[in-house]
Amino acid sequence: xxxxxxxxxxxxxxxxxxxxxxxxxxxxxxxxxxxxxxxxxxxxxxxxxxxxxxxxxxxxxxxxxxxxxxxxxxxxxxxxxxxxxxxxxxxxxxxxxxxxxxxxxxxxxxxxxxxxxxxxxxxxxxxxxxxxxxxxxxxxxxxxxxxxxxxxxxxxxxxxxxxxxxxxxxxxxxxxxxxxxxxxxxxxxxxxxxxxxxxxxxxxxxxxxxxxxxxxxxxxxxxxxxxxxxxxxxxxxxxxxxxxxxxxxxxxxxxxxxxxxxxxxxxxxxxxxxxxxxxxxxxxx
Numbered sequence: 001x002x003x004x005x006x007x008x009x010x011x012x013x014x015x016x017x018x019x020x021x022x023x024x025x026x027x028x029x030x031x032x033x034x035x036x037x038x039x040x041x042x043x044x045x046x047x048x049x050x051x052x053x054x055x056x057x058x059x060x061x062x063x064x065x066x067x068x069x070x071x072x073x074x075x076x077x078x079x080x081x082x083x084x085x086x087x088x089x090x091x092x093x094x095x096x097x098x099x100x101x102x103x104x105x106x107x108x109x110x111x112x113x114x115x116x117x118x119x120x121x122x123x124x125x126x127x128x129x130x131x132x133x134x135x136x137x138x139x140x141x142x143x144x145x146x147x148x149x150x151x152x153x154x155x156x157x158x159x160x161x162x163x164x165x166x167x168x169x170x171x172x173x174x175x176x177x178x179x180x181x182x183x184x185x186x187x188x189x190x191x192x193x194x195x196x197x198x199x200x201x202x203x204x205x206x207x208x209x210x211x212x213x214x215x216x217x218x219x220x221x222x223x224x225x226x227x228x229x230x231x232x233x234x235x236x237x238x239x240x241x242x243x244x245x246x247x248x249x250x251x252x253x254x255x256x257x258x259x260x261x262x263x264x265x266x267x268x269x270x271x272x273x274x275x276x277x278x279x280x281x282x283x284x285x
Contacts, residue, residue: 014251015234018072018080019044020065022051024161024263025200026083027270029106030252032227033081037234042252043075046267047283049258053086054130065091066098067283073099075253079233081226082106083200085127089136104229106200106222111140113225114196117218118146122190124181125150127198128157137198147190151181153199160201161266165208174208194218204270254278 065087080103082088088105096103114123125137132152141148159170203221256263260278268274
């Protein structure tokens with residue numbers, strides 16, 4: 001896959017986009033990318049053998065993420081999307097230093113979209129415990145002049161992966177988290193008009209969020225905002241080109257470091273269509 005020619009004919013090759021996550025949630029980002037960039041070839045890597053990243057040190061997350069990034073680069077990726085909030089929070093600088101291609105993280109795109117959407121300049125961030133403890137969203141929002149409340153929602157990921165999207169249990173858990181978040185916002189004197197989904201699993205709960213949140217609240221999906229940003233960046237890349245091909249999975253290559261059967265089953269739920277083939281790779285311990 002690395003022997004790309006430098007002739008004029010090679011310039012018409014489809015751009016290759018690598019998408020990396022510690023597991024399955026990043027497939028919501030790939031799902032958003034497919035219709036945005038119908039001429040691209042995608043390489044998705046889920047480091048399922050070493051998840052969850054949230055329990056690892058910053059140095060370990062950086063090592064894992066850099067190894068994954070370099071693997072995708074070796075497959076010919078021209079552009080890399082870090083579709084993992086923990087890796088975006090803890091390892092983005094390390095990845096950019098090691099890789100030889102543009103690298104985009106989901107946190108910066110989320111903060112960008114919040115800055116564009118919020119009128120009150122107050123934002124509620126729903127994320128995992130590890131992402132909240134990193135305060136990466138708070139810092140990214142502050143850089144745009146936004147005030148934020150970060151709310152950890154540790155039960156949502158296992159509920160989503162269990163397939164309990166419409167379950168009364170999930171509905172009640174989400175209601176409690178949102179009540180706690182609103183209380184924290186009131187205590188801080190904030191009035192969030194924008195909710196930023198700071199975990200790539202959470203777009204699957206968008207319907208429940210729309211039912212539970214007050215009317216007029218803007219919900220920002222980091223998957224969608226990241227895909228929009230990639231589409232905007234592509235004209236600057238020499239290998240980008242227009243294509244009329246449909247956004248199908250024939251242009252997608254899936255890799256996992258463990259449990260390929262689980263990846264196919266669970267990943268299909270996140271992607272919204274069946275995944276037929278997942279290649280097992282070994283990145284070491």
